[in-house]
Amino acid sequence: MSAKCIVIEGLEGAGKSTAIDVVKTCLIDAGKQVVCTREPGGTPMAEAIRECVKHPWQEQVTVEAELMLMYAARAQLVHNVMLPQLKQGNWILADRHDMSSQAYQGGGRQIDQAMLDSLRTMTLKGFEPDLTIYLDVEPRTGLQRARGRGELDRIELEDISFFERTRERYLSLCRDNSKAVIIDTMQNLEQVHIDITAAVKKVL
Numbered sequence: 001m002s003a004k005c006i007v008i009e010g011l012e013g014a015g016k017s018t019a020i021d022v023v024k025t026c027l028i029d030a031g032k033q034v035v036c037t038r039e040p041g042g043t044p045m046a047e048a049i050r051e052c053v054k055h056p057w058q059e060q061v062t063v064e065a066e067l068m069l070m071y072a073a074r075a076q077l078v079h080n081v082m083l084p085q086l087k088q089g090n091w092i093l094a095d096r097h098d099m100s101s102q103a104y105q106g107g108g109r110q111i112d113q114a115m116l117d118s119l120r121t122m123t124l125k126g127f128e129p130d131l132t133i134y135l136d137v138e139p140r141t142g143l144q145r146a147r148g149r150g151e152l153d154r155i156e157l158e159d160i161s162f163f164e165r166t167r168e169r170y171l172s173l174c175r176d177n178s179k180a181v182i183i184d185t186m187q188n189l190e191q192v193h194i195d196i197t198a199a200v201k202k203v204l
Contacts, residue, residue, distance in 0.1 A: 003032075004203055005082065005092040009099050009170065010135035011163055012156050013145030015185050015192070016095055019135055022193050026200045027091055035085045038095035040073035043080050049073040054153040061154070063109045067119065070101050075123040083127065098124060099132055099173055099180075104155070107169025108162045131203045132180040133196060134170055139163035141186070 006023060008016050020036065027034045041050040053069050074097070082092050098120060105111045137145075139160055146156055174180040181199040185192055 003086045003089050003091045004130035005086060005094060005097075006200065006203070007094040007097040007099065007129040007132045008135065009096060009103070009132055010185070011137055011139060011142045011167055011170075012152075013142030014135035014137040015145075016135060018189075019133065019183075019192075019196055020093060020095060022196050023093055023133070023200050026197050027093065027204075030204050032204075033090040034093050035081070035090045036093045036095070037077055037081060039077065039097060039100060040070055042073075042077040046073035046076040049076075054155070056154050056157075063105065063111055064115075066109070067101065067105045067111055067115070070105065071119045071123045074098065074101075078124060078127055094129070097129055097132070099134070099170070102173055103166045103170040108158065108166035110165070128179070130179060131199065132174070132177065133199055134174045134180060134182050135185045135192075136167070136171065136182050137185045139167055 006027075008019050008023065010016050010019075024034055024036065039046075040053055041047045049069050049072055053066065053073075082094070085092060101120075102116060106113060106116050143156070143160070143163065146152060171182065174182050183192060183195050183199070
């Protein structure tokens with residue numbers, strides 16, 4: 001069986017780091033070689049872009065600039081890391097991918113879908129994950145969890161309505177995508193892990 005790409009998505013405080021550990025263990029137990037990536041980031045240039053995106057600049061960061069930075073980083077990661085690793089037979093476990101832009105910039109920032117589609121087509125050239133696991137959390141709960149981790153970054157400081165729009169877009173995208181699974185992270189942690197593991201086993 002050819003190598004596959006699994007993406008973990010979710011709002012701040014949804015539990016992505018824990019979910020990634022669960023998925024990685026499941027894949028390794030199945031004898032897979034796993035390469036973990038994150039967005040924005042994952043290559044030297046993309047990591048520099050990540051710092052640029054998250055930095056609290058003393059000027060207005062336009063939604064267009066933010067969006068294009070996200071896709072610039074994604075292009076570097078997909079073409080320099082993800083596609084070559086998949087070709088070598090290594091599975092990709094990604095902390096965020098294109099659905100993040102569709103949800104955060106498309107839903108949260110309310111950027112026109114045509115602009116998103118144009119950038120996606122240009123940078124991804126048809127590449128898409130084999131499985132996207134979306135960790136659903138109520139925005140206020142997620143942000144409370146995120147604050148418990150420490151200082152919030154520029155995007156995490158947005159108002160609650162931004163995250164509510166982002167969550168709604170995530171849910172809509174997942175319902176329309178046969179390769180996406182919604183995991184309710186408001187249930188107990190053991191059940192969350194069981195649900196994540198069940199989703200992964202379907203693509204093994």
